[in-house]
Amino acid sequence: MNKHSSIMKIRKFGATLFAASLVFSSYSAMGEEEWWPPTLDLDPKVQPPKWDWQLAVPIKVNPDTSIRIYDIDMFENEHSGAVQMLHSKGYKVICYLDVGSWEDWRDDAADFPNSILGARYSGFPDERWLDIRDVNPQKSKTGTKLAEILTRRFDRAHSMGCDAIEPDNMDGYDKTAHESSGFPLTYEDQIYFNLWVAESVHTRGMLVGLKNNINQAHDERIYNTFDFVVSEQCFQYNECGFFSDFLRLNKPVFEAEYGRTLSNFCPKAKALRISAIKKRPSLNATRQDCSAYY
Template sequence: MRIRPRRPAATRSLRRLLAAGLAAVLVVPAYGCRAELTPPGAPTAWPAGQSRHWQWQWQLTGPLDPTVDADVFLLDPVDTTAAQTAELRSENRRLICQVHVGSVRPADPDASRFPETVRGSVGRRPGSRWLDVRGWDALEPVLADRFRLCRGKGFGAVALADADGYASRTGFPLDFDDQLLFNRRLARLARSLSLSPGLVNDVPQVAALAPDFDFAVNEECVRLGQCAKLLPFADAGKPVFHVEYTGSTGDFCVTTVGYGFASIRKDRTLDASRDACPRP
């Protein structure tokens, strides 16, 4: 029987290293093929030259549909997961979170942080109550954390909902200037946390607030005859994301696209379904 000479220990170690290296070469490409996601950083940019060409989606209920043909998604920051925002960002979608800044519901995760002294009358959402926007010292820490949740989940912009309580019966003697100060403070707070601020409705204050906000979200300006009042945003090259809940796109698209708005028709449930106006 022929006995093979034993290889030196150094040679055996070298062979093992080469084998391990070959295995690493075979395994690494499987991970290297995945596109590395850019983590959220600066606030969402809205180039003025593109303001008339955005397509958008507003979804607050039902399973998120990431395949919708839209450049911009307006979503709930509590229900939307970081994995979902990462998927959308990987497709170069711009993400806006909706934060209710002027009202609170018992079901909100942070509801207990709002003192009873700043809670007023029944709000427009079921079970909600209006907040006293004059109580900035009490509201700012809670709202800042709501904004931080958006930032942490990968959103680059925030839409401020219920930012028009002064026009409702809130239980507090709020006036136009109280709301104006509150909304401007919120815009500054959003920017300090690397979020682009957007104004939801509050049409009577659009002219005064357009310089402070980067975009507007509007419900039913056609039905309410208010579209022309949103022109301070459109004329400044800032996006106006508009939705109608009645009629058809054929009824309002000519008007709103002519104004330079990004318009869609949706059900009030704000689920995944939508009909979009064509790009200009």
């Protein structure tokens, strides 16, 4: 979540590449499993992997069967059977979970030491930034409690069958993107944390995406490690160019617009090979995409 985002406020709800030896190819010409990990065709006339983003519950399968990837909330769907249902229909599942801020309604909220809870997330009094330095043994003052908590979350995601993770709030250091976290986080603190997240997820056999974090997307340690991007409103805020290195490596950018019309952003998305959709801020099942432009 960055300065433009409010999508998780709906209340209902190092650098090693994972499987680097796999040959990437367009899922449109492949079988059920051979298109995963998702990748981009070099030809912009070929539509990039289609996705849906539903953080509201319950999950509703879109009638467009050419969608192959669903991004859903991990906690809200852990015991709902949604992952198994989507897998039974041939879909892959990205699971959303927060790694950079504390949410007071999550079932493990009491596990977080008070010392790593920072400033309130602006506009949302039930969230606080985390001191992400706590995963670094050389900087932790709690015995790396945050690493233990997030590791348990990744284990839960793996156990429920998530194919990939969308880790949110990965730019706590960046005061140009939002208010201060309440901690003196540096660029390198964030890089350490983000690579730790990626390695932890990859070790469990899941892919991992970079969420927003435009000002680190050009860092080779980031784009060489993360498997895809999840971006909000990069066309509206002229930020899509920050993900050019991911696109150069044929790594998908899964992007959502809230206010723009399809005619405004779909031609640009096609030219850049970005998997763009239009969603409501509630991230329910309502969805439009750029298929008509291919």
